Amino acid sequence: QVQLEESGGGLAQAGDSLKLSCVASGRTHGSQSMGWFRQGPGKEREFVASINWNGDETYYADSVKGRFTISRDIGKNTVYLQMDSLQPEDTAVYHCTTDPAVAASAFAYYPYLTIWGQGTLVTVSA
Numbered sequence: 001q002v003q004l005e006e007s008g009g010g011l012a013q014a015g016d017s018l019k020l021s022c023v024a025s026g027r028t029h030g031s032q033s034m035g036w037f038r039q040g041p042g043k044e045r046e047f048v049a050s051i052n053w054n055g056d057e058t059y060y061a062d063s064v065k066g067r068f069t070i071s072r073d074i075g076k077n078t079v080y081l082q083m084d085s086l087q088p089e090d091t092a093v094y095h096c097t098t099d100p101a102v103a104a105s106a107f108a109y110y111p112y113l114t115i116w117g118q119g120t121l122v123t124v125s126a
Contacts, residue, residue, distance in 0.1 A: 002026045002115050004096045009120030012086050016124070020081040022096030022117055033104035034072060034079040035059075037111065038092035038122075048094070049081060050107035057104055063089075086124045093119040 008020040022034070035050030049070040050059045058070050069082040079096060096117040102110060 002098060004098065004115060004117035006094065006096045006117045006120040009094060009122045011123045011125070013125050014087055016086050017082070017084045018086065018122060020083065020094055020096075020120060020122075022079045022081075024077040024079075024098065032098050032100040033102060033107065034096065034098045035104065035107040035113075036070065036079075036081050036094055037097060038090075038094045039119075040089070040092040043092075045095070045111065047108045047111065050104040051079060052104040059104055059108060061108070083122070086122075088124050088126050091122060091124050093121050095119045 002024050003026045004022055004024055006020060006022045012018055031053045033050060033052050036048040037045050038048050039045040047061050048064055049068055051070045051072050055072050067085045072079040097113045098115050099113040102113060
């Protein structure tokens with residue numbers, strides 16, 4: 001199966017930036033969409049962003065639109081999440097996810113994706 005490993009989380013102050021990375025290994029397929037979800041303290045996991053197989057379609061939650069940017073490097077089997085203008089409400093464990101059978105446009109309303117990373121913690125102070 002495909003394994004996902006996130007990195008890049010850490011501590012930040014409001015207004016700062018962080019860039020998360022997620023590397024896929026194992027049985028990878030360039031045609032599969034990838035995305036990011038997050039789970040804050042005491043909250044349910046929520047959709048953040050997704051990207052299609054060739055990177056020309058991206059989708060964002062309203063809460064991060066205009067501040068976060070998702071991108072991918074197909075050759076490196078890596079997806080990124082550039083997070084700018086961080087706010088305390090962005091504090092969460094961020095998980096990378098993928099599924100060969102689900103389009104990027106469906107990630108926002110179909111969170112039952114089959115492959116997940118272990119998560120990387122982002123903490124933002126006021």
